Amino acid sequence: MKIAIIGSGYVGLVTGACFADLGNEVICVDHDQEKIKLLNKGKLPIYEPGLLELVQKNTKNKRLKFSSLVSEAVKKSEIIFICVGTPPRDNGEADLSAVEAVAQTIAKNMTSYKLIVEKSTVPVETGLQVKNTIQEFVKKNVAFDVASNPEFLREGSAVYDLFHPDRIVIGVESKRAEKILKDLYKPFKVPILVTDIKSAELIKHASNSFLALKISFINLVAQYCEKVQADISKVSEGIGLDKRIGKSFLNAGIGFGGFCFPKDLSAFIHIGEKLGLTSGLLREVLDINESQKNIFIKMVEQALWNLSGKKIGVLGLSFKPDTDDMRYAPSIDIITRLQQLGAEIIAYDPQAIPKAKSMLKNVKFASSAYAVCQNSDALLILTEWNEFRELDLKKVKKMLKRPIVIDGRNIYSPSEMKSSGFKYYSMGR
Numbered sequence: 001m002k003i004a005i006i007g008s009g010y011v012g013l014v015t016g017a018c019f020a021d022l023g024n025e026v027i028c029v030d031h032d033q034e035k036i037k038l039l040n041k042g043k044l045p046i047y048e049p050g051l052l053e054l055v056q057k058n059t060k061n062k063r064l065k066f067s068s069l070v071s072e073a074v075k076k077s078e079i080i081f082i083c084v085g086t087p088p089r090d091n092g093e094a095d096l097s098a099v100e101a102v103a104q105t106i107a108k109n110m111t112s113y114k115l116i117v118e119k120s121t122v123p124v125e126t127g128l129q130v131k132n133t134i135q136e137f138v139k140k141n142v143a144f145d146v147a148s149n150p151e152f153l154r155e156g157s158a159v160y161d162l163f164h165p166d167r168i169v170i171g172v173e174s175k176r177a178e179k180i181l182k183d184l185y186k187p188f189k190v191p192i193l194v195t196d197i198k199s200a201e202l203i204k205h206a207s208n209s210f211l212a213l214k215i216s217f218i219n220l221v222a223q224y225c226e227k228v229q230a231d232i233s234k235v236s237e238g239i240g241l242d243k244r245i246g247k248s249f250l251n252a253g254i255g256f257g258g259f260c261f262p263k264d265l266s267a268f269i270h271i272g273e274k275l276g277l278t279s280g281l282l283r284e285v286l287d288i289n290e291s292q293k294n295i296f297i298k299m300v301e302q303a304l305w306n307l308s309g310k311k312i313g314v315l316g317l318s319f320k321p322d323t324d325d326m327r328y329a330p331s332i333d334i335i336t337r338l339q340q341l342g343a344e345i346i347a348y349d350p351q352a353i354p355k356a357k358s359m360l361k362n363v364k365f366a367s368s369a370y371a372v373c374q375n376s377d378a379l380l381i382l383t384e385w386n387e388f389r390e391l392d393l394k395k396v397k398k399m400l401k402r403p404i405v406i407d408g409r410n411i412y413s414p415s416e417m418k419s420s421g422f423k424y425y426s427m428g429r
């Protein structure tokens, strides 16, 4: 099949590379010419495990191309995926101006039937707007369909997730659109749920909101644990063994970040309020998420008393492991607050330092986890990269000025840390 992907960010690039790998002819488009130049040189603007190999393989066999021209991609393709950004406005509402602009450009360049698929996460009823926009700008008598096909890709395992989805959701209005998307997804042996467009749009927002709710719920329970000295890891395990609840997304810590949960939740709240619905439950999810960072800061103050003049080592900056993405990373608020309280910060992250440099001021960046420990008053864990689980703790203890570890992701065992001579703090244990 001939596919155009408009918007070559995380979602667009992974989707385009994977569709090409399945044998389709794909053109990935982006208005950022520097990004396209980089991609044409076989390099990636982001770090995502497995993606570079996939891009290089499929550009070599000419199934994957990159271009900055939407017009060319539209002309050469039958299916057009809209994967542009939908960033939040100050009031939480999703900014859909890029989606609108792309819909207009697609319409103006259509000379034969096209299936236009929204993959960007958008509020319910965006499909209707896309359809109306295309209808208005398309030349007469050119047929088209609009569909919704939300992605459920986690950064850090996006390539794996694309090839191994739990389900595929397609929201369509015609049999023709349904057949094209079912053919495209034929190689996947998973349930394909066919819905109307609005339901598909809601499935995406509701899924992310529910996952965020699960995280905030367990973080609230961690606050209970903290008060009565219970152990959130055990509580979490006990809850998760109930099949109706499930084990995943029950890890307590400094909260969720990234460019999906905070943004999607705010957009879901906004559209709900616009529809006259109550938003208390979802607002509380965001509030609890914020409170986790305050709890962590208080723990640092409890351990070090005055932060003025103290040197604090930070391990992990990205919003989660296996990505270099710093957007809405809890590390940003936490480090900024510690600096306001007078601390000097030295930090290390396996991938995110280049991006962190433009987002964090006056932070010294180290070249290894051990270099962060050297002469620091305490060590903080803000992202659970595997290499931090494997540290030589004897060496860490020797290098630290004081043997204090404050773990925002609960990666070490409290009893082992205690017997190794650390003063160890973690979330809800």
Ligand code: UDX
Pocket (backbone or CB within 6 Å): 151, 152, 153, 154, 155, 156, 208, 211, 215, 248, 249, 250, 251, 252, 253, 254, 255, 256, 257, 258, 259, 260, 261, 319, 320
């Ligand atoms: C998410 C969704 O999972 C994915 O389906 C989607 O459509 C895009 O948004 P992503 O943001 O990449 O993916 O990461 P995810 O693994 O879902 O984690 C989100 C945040 O929640 C991270 O900051 C992570 O650290 C945090 N988290 C996750 C927890 O704090 N506890 C958990 O138990 C799980």
